[in-house]
Amino acid sequence: MDSPRNFSAGKIRFGGNAPLFLIAGPCVIESEAHAMNMAERLGEITSELGIPYIFKASYDKANRSSLNSFRGPQLEEGLHILAEIKKCTGLQILTDVHDISQVGPAAEVCDILQIPAFLCRQTDLLVAAGRTGRIVNVKKGQFLSPWEIGNAAEKIASTGNEKIILTERGSSFGYQNLVVDMRSFPIMRKFGYPIVFDVTHSVQLPGGAGKSSGGQPEFIETLARAGAAVGLDGIFLEVHDNPSQALSDGANALPLGELRPLLQKVLRLSALAREWDAR
Secondary structure, eight states: OOOOOOEEETTEEESTTOOOEEEEEOSBOOOHHHHHHHHHHHHHHHHHHTOOEEEEOBSOOTTOSSTTSOOOSOHHHHHHHHHHHHHHHOOEEEEEOOSHHHHHHHHHHOSEEEEOGGGTTOHHHHHHHHHTOSEEEEEOOTTSOTTTHHHHHHHHHTTTOOOEEEEEOOEEOSTTOEEOOTTHHHHHHTTSSOEEEEHHHHTEETTTTSSSOEEOGGGHHHHHHHHHHHTOSEEEEEEESOGGGOSSSGGGOEEGGGHHHHHHHHHHHHHHHHHHHHO
């Protein structure tokens, strides 16, 4: 696939012929101790494998299935925790923003602002994120075709900020099911921005457990390997040390112990895909 625009966050390069990068972490900040532990352990694994790594966790999960579901520590406490993680680990940080009031404070702490899939058409939110000058990662809504996500990128780019990442996370397929159309990756790449595959959300079964979402984590490796073979710029994984006890999205999270072997396979496939594209 064609090389996308180049930009960077700290030592991590995006676009062009930059190495495959990883965005990973727990779905939500469960506690400062848990988030810090996950960041440190993920940082160790990715450092040993030589894969550029961005820590991801949300201070608020505003679109939970049930009113009673855990949402996280919220903006002020959550950003304090993310700032501590950045200070102690030196990792680049990504988190979601849900409305324009959150954008400024989040941009002061985080290197990448993420637009959740359900909000990817919210013009004011996209423009506000773009105006911060931070990198903006837009999740393609489950209800959008790959062609339509270009409109979201245009809204951000209208601010003069072209540090944009576009992320595929599956498309609605009937009730409580998602599928990934591999054609979406070359289609989205034509907009000229780095492309990421959110593998773990793509095995989610939205609302499949009634009061929460279900998942099919047995397909994480299958999809990750397929995506890497396409020649992606980055992989997104929600990872947890004990998915059965996770406070959000445990049903589709990758167990921490399975991360290293999965990344080893993905890195080999990515290298082959890039070698093939260079011919």
